[in-house]
Amino acid sequence: MATNNEKYQLQILPREKVFRDPVHDYIHIQDSIILKLIDTVEFQRLRRIRQLGTSSYTFHGAEHSRFNHSLGVYEITRRIINNFVRNYPSLEAGDGLWDDSERLVALCAALLHDIGHGPFSHTFEGIFGTDHEVVTQKIIMSPDTEINHVLKLMGDDFPEKVASVINKTYSNQQVVQLISSQIDADRMDYLIRDAYYAGVSYGAFDITRILRVIRPFNNQIVFDFSGMHAVEHYIVSRYQMYMQVYFHPVSRGMEEVLRNLLARAKYCYDQKPETMTHSIDLLIPFLEGEWDLDDYLRLDDYVLSSYFSHWLLEDDDILKDLAYRFLNRKPFKSLLSSDDQRDELTSSIQNEMRAEGFDPEYYFGENSSFDLPYDFYRPDSTSTRTQIDFLTKQNQVVELSQVSALVQSLTGVPRGEQRLYYPREVLHTILKIPEADLTPDQEKIIAAYNEETNDVTFNIQQRLF
Amino acid sequence: MATNNEKYQLQILPREKVFRDPVHDYIHIQDSIILKLIDTVEFQRLRRIRQLGTSSYTFHGAEHSRFNHSLGVYEITRRIINNFVRNYPSLEAGDGLWDDSERLVALCAALLHDIGHGPFSHTFEGIFGTDHEVVTQKIIMSPDTEINHVLKLMGDDFPEKVASVINKTYSNQQVVQLISSQIDADRMDYLIRDAYYAGVSYGAFDITRILRVIRPFNNQIVFDFSGMHAVEHYIVSRYQMYMQVYFHPVSRGMEEVLRNLLARAKYCYDQKPETMTHSIDLLIPFLEGEWDLDDYLRLDDYVLSSYFSHWLLEDDDILKDLAYRFLNRKPFKSLLSSDDQRDELTSSIQNEMRAEGFDPEYYFGENSSFDLPYDFYRPDSTSTRTQIDFLTKQNQVVELSQVSALVQSLTGVPRGEQRLYYPREVLHTILKIPEADLTPDQEKIIAAYNEETNDVTFNIQQRLF
């Protein structure tokens, strides 16, 4: 049997292959195993899963797929490793530098890190109880997938290695941190890529410089201190993308429509099966709560969206209406909320909604979006978060928020906001009522509505958006 | 009843709205009718129709939709008209300058010019006999569409005006040429946009300069002579995009898979209905050849793709296999052909294919892709093609190919090539056979295969690709 080393040799393509990429110019493929992985059905399926879910309803240019992004993460990882091999090769065990026998496991993990995503991941998971991280592990480990088959060409234990990099338990933490840390190939690619497709400039941090200053050190990934400002800028870009793109209230309004639509479909299937006359064959395993990996892999944005088109023809009014809102971009409206006022405001909105004939069960949503832009390692925290460290010229390690006042201002405090969503018809009705005739519920809604546009200094922490 | 003029006033939005666009930075909406058109179900549906069909199988970044492109065509038209109003307003009837009462009809036509496209337009049309130009007219004119309803807000005859701009019969030829000519808003947007998403640089001609030199003159659209080189460069960009992106043999290999897949589905539905067990409800009207506008508007890339996913589960081996090839990007291979050798080569390939167990009815394709990069007006031709004219400082009109040797080299000669497509398995089998054992059919195939890679000077006209 071929040793790993021999296999490694066998993997080199006779001539490098490239994919033209708008973000990285070219994606370079040098190993035959990478090409084989890209050609599997599980990976090709990512062409049919959008990277940004409902965000393209706000930023119409951002229609790119996870296939696109996965190639980008692979490419960034490849470039980092090339740099490591040239400048920081491990010369003896334990010197904390880059061990190039990890190259392929790192590249495969980079390529496959999102392989388990399904259509509209987070929303779908909330309704049907799937979990894309669990599925990722399954796709890599299950002997029935093409991906598992290809990975095994590298050795029987290779799938497990790749899977453990993705779930962060792999022994070589440098490999893990390349794929998952506060500044990893995954985040670097999606920030730049999403900014490119959305047509916004703030996601464009200085990746060229970061790829120059990143380095292996003492079994972790650190950065030359000279690159401090570039890393600082990356954190700020990340923060801007979350605040301005990922958490955009209108995209979340579409998400709420989607969530309710799926919930209603589940209800109809269970309680009013006579209303589900058109085929939704591929969704049935999930509606029944008994699905296997094959079922999961059959789903994608295209399948789900076509079922929405079918539902337009069904009899259940709520199902039909929600499908119509989703397909034709009629987002729910929202009010900014806070922990204090949430219950009362929810009650007012729901009362008003009922009065207008909307069932809160399917027309109301609470959507909290928070992101922690950066944090240092806190031993008492349950999070596996690693901090971003710099290496000084004298080989001293120093943590980012210690040297950047900018980053310090974003450290440890989740940023984002809580919003309550409801059909725009409800607000439009209330806005037409003379002030004197408002009911108490209506008054509360109007107060919240005015407060949002009026008092921007209110609770800055919560509502920086 | 409000006069058109009053309506025109009513249309201005209290405050301009914008869409962030990666190509034009911002799409500016100033008229409420444009916003209303964008919000219709027929226009929102364009989000689910890809601009480039199978090209994203070669250029993975190019996953953008026709929604995206339609906004771009609108925006370019808006910018041109703004320039016309500032610099070339008609002062009296017949002066051949820009009549700004045409503004909204031009903008609406620009926005809606592609509204009739269905999923994978050309391939679908070939099988099911639909015609996106006819459908475009229907969507605009049918009293049942939201688009027709919105357009009528501008006057009862407004839909007809917009429709006639798109089919080029409108009386004001300047408006027609803005949308349809050899250098129109449609082409300018798709060249730049497709290049941006594909990540190739050659589509990026100097649109800023062209928008500066374009002008109305004598009831047609001309260009200042000072912009000759910019227009010349546009023609070259267009040529490069056709040769390198739109006609890429691998994308066409996927198109051939798709064409055969749809053909087989039609066959199964007609001849082996027992094999079509999963729902394809929305496709049935087309399979039966009796569809109306509602049926057409229910179809999109998502619906079609989900049916392909269903077909993976059906019993017909060919249907299943072709669906698998399409969903998982297994393009047919191709041989370059010419009129002389086509019949013979076709026969050899089909014989070989049968020997390998592939039915040529569903596994063979002839795909000719030709584009005429530019032509001047030829009175004896049936084409409605208008030429590109320049205006000299002395107001003399001169045609492009008269002053550009570059463009002259591309004028009047269609560029492209003819290819014969077949499953890659067939070629792989033949390539393994020792030369001495080849049959005459196999010899012909191998000869064509070698000739393509070998003799590049062969028939340059045909095979510039």
Place this chain on the structure above:
Amino acid sequence: MATNNEKYQLQILPREKVFRDPVHDYIHIQDSIILKLIDTVEFQRLRRIRQLGTSSYTFHGAEHSRFNHSLGVYEITRRIINNFVRNYPSLEAGDGLWDDSERLVALCAALLHDIGHGPFSHTFEGIFGTDHEVVTQKIIMSPDTEINHVLKLMGDDFPEKVASVINKTYSNQQVVQLISSQIDADRMDYLIRDAYYAGVSYGAFDITRILRVIRPFNNQIVFDFSGMHAVEHYIVSRYQMYMQVYFHPVSRGMEEVLRNLLARAKYCYDQKPETMTHSIDLLIPFLEGEWDLDDYLRLDDYVLSSYFSHWLLEDDDILKDLAYRFLNRKPFKSLLSSDDQRDELTSSIQNEMRAEGFDPEYYFGENSSFDLPYDFYRPDSTSTRTQIDFLTKQNQVVELSQVSALVQSLTGVPRGEQRLYYPREVLHTILKIPEADLTPDQEKIIAAYNEETNDVTFNIQQRLF
């Protein structure tokens, strides 16, 4: 005599003229007075004054001139005003909106704001006591300049108006703030332009969005609250450009060489005139301390640099050596300093320098570079700094640092550092001495050298660079 209004009409060019600009695509000239100003000798002279002084010794791409930048500031101002006219025209006196009769005074001030700059402004001023702000006023007001002559075409009081906008005393504060405030056309242009030429990405904030949200309100310039993150990003970009480009230690090392070179030339001219054998005619008025505007306008980077070339041939060794260092890019080295240690460290360096044969008078420099990234208005401060305000949907004004934690982290605290400069030969000598043999002075220098590379957390406030 023509009224101002008639003059205004006369000013419109029959056809807009454009300059192709790499940053703004086109600079649009619509008024004949602007074209006339650009054609004056005083403005053409800006082609021979570099925008960034010694920075091109670190960022070699940044060789652009103030001519370049001045056109850019004009263009941004023009775009803002166009937006104001379209969206916020003053309808009656005192409504706090945009009064378009201010258009030309604003555009002229934007174009001319830097007209008084001389070669290597700050360094030159330090030695010869010139002041570019004073000169700017003179150039505009003096009846002998072409600029004054052109401005007077608009009315006898027009030069004074333009001058007062630049020195911030003009009555309409909106005009003043467009040109001089914490987020004005000047800063917006130089950040983007300098980043473009230097080839760094962090200067590229979202100017398109800022130009959309900027607006006149209540006699000041504010921003729509919806643009908060874009403004926040601008502040961060500004901060990054100062820290990474403008304050780069190597550029400042060249500045120190230059400062000493000019000082030595002054000394030679005064004390050793026999050593100044080659012509430096145009510099004499400054060496003698008696110069007028004509003298000033004859100087530019080219003249000064050619004198340096002359000095290479002179007899004074120090003059010759410093000219050599400057022309051939041999920057001084530096040590980070602080208020506490400055005196002692200075003394050690100077002692060491003398031992090596370098006269501290001409080979030592203290260079403090600090920038206040942002501050709100402080009534007790002597600065004329205006704060950045936002306007909420309810027309409430709110100050930037109140709503951006990011900006708050940069507010009110000058960022930068203090460095001591000396010839690199001095350090190289010391580094070769065995630790045991170091003198106390040498020990102090080595300690500071190590500390800089070693202890990055030391005095973060001072040394964020």
Place this chain on the structure above:
Amino acid sequence: MATNNEKYQLQILPREKVFRDPVHDYIHIQDSIILKLIDTVEFQRLRRIRQLGTSSYTFHGAEHSRFNHSLGVYEITRRIINNFVRNYPSLEAGDGLWDDSERLVALCAALLHDIGHGPFSHTFEGIFGTDHEVVTQKIIMSPDTEINHVLKLMGDDFPEKVASVINKTYSNQQVVQLISSQIDADRMDYLIRDAYYAGVSYGAFDITRILRVIRPFNNQIVFDFSGMHAVEHYIVSRYQMYMQVYFHPVSRGMEEVLRNLLARAKYCYDQKPETMTHSIDLLIPFLEGEWDLDDYLRLDDYVLSSYFSHWLLEDDDILKDLAYRFLNRKPFKSLLSSDDQRDELTSSIQNEMRAEGFDPEYYFGENSSFDLPYDFYRPDSTSTRTQIDFLTKQNQVVELSQVSALVQSLTGVPRGEQRLYYPREVLHTILKIPEADLTPDQEKIIAAYNEETNDVTFNIQQRLF
């Protein structure tokens, strides 16, 4: 003594150094000899020589220096060689692939190919009889230059090797063609760089793709046939840059002013020495026709420009006036000419000029600008031009114009035009004269003036511009 191989090893820097470049992102320096060459006085001098001479008077952004460009040519060469080493290393003598022992000679030649340029090269050479190619050889070979000194570190014969690459006599023609051929590192850099700084898009061909398809073959440089369209696009870009930027009539109008200015200075120095009262020490050797390399190296744009400033103060009216025109951008106007009409038109213009008081000796210019966009190798031609060849998959070599109709249209025919230049005052005077009162000379001038704007089809070959 160290063998070449040992020296090669010694050259590697302990850690790669980079220069941030707006065009190539980073310039990577890995060899200490390259860094040493950049630090020489002869190379630093290139910072003071503009790349594009008078073009920045038309495209104000294009103020970059030859220092800038020289680094770019080095970087492109480095990237090509890296690719060659990875993919096409010579395995045995005579296999026609890349011999990596040529690496440093190629890199040094790339860096130094323009080292002999002086200020405003072509114009200066015309007046003073210098020749930058001869000077380049001298700088490299003369034992007195720092560059020669550095190059000798690589071996005594190394300067000669580098010099022979630049004058194309080096034995390894692959090295020569990398630096000088119809598609070499020099041209690739200047097209992209000049386009970037001028802010025009047509120079931006697909360099990434070209760097992928370029390869060594049979002792020459060829391109994979798959890159045909990218090379074709490069030729078109080149053609566009020449027609639109390099040959711009206004820049040439400034060139004519400069040429006459230098001619007049020569005349004054020889014939009216009393008028030359201000120092022009560094120019004297050239005025006297006896200069050595040191004299040459002391000149740069800055020195020359400062002398122009001095001349403004001299007594000779023509010298003063021409210096004024140059410094303040008052270009001569021009008329398009042809071989047929040249003599007659020249005579008319000169007569008219004299009548207006302008001496044709110093106020008239004939400026022919022609470029041969591409040509194949013609054995009977004296030019050393090599053709652009492609390599097919079957290793057949095929020449570019055989496979590209586009390029064929540009092959073998010089493109450009001949213009006659004269002070704009002359034309302005004539234009004011009533038609009936025109003299025959004036009539000829007006006819030529009208013809140019009028009859664009006239003599297309000559006047494609």
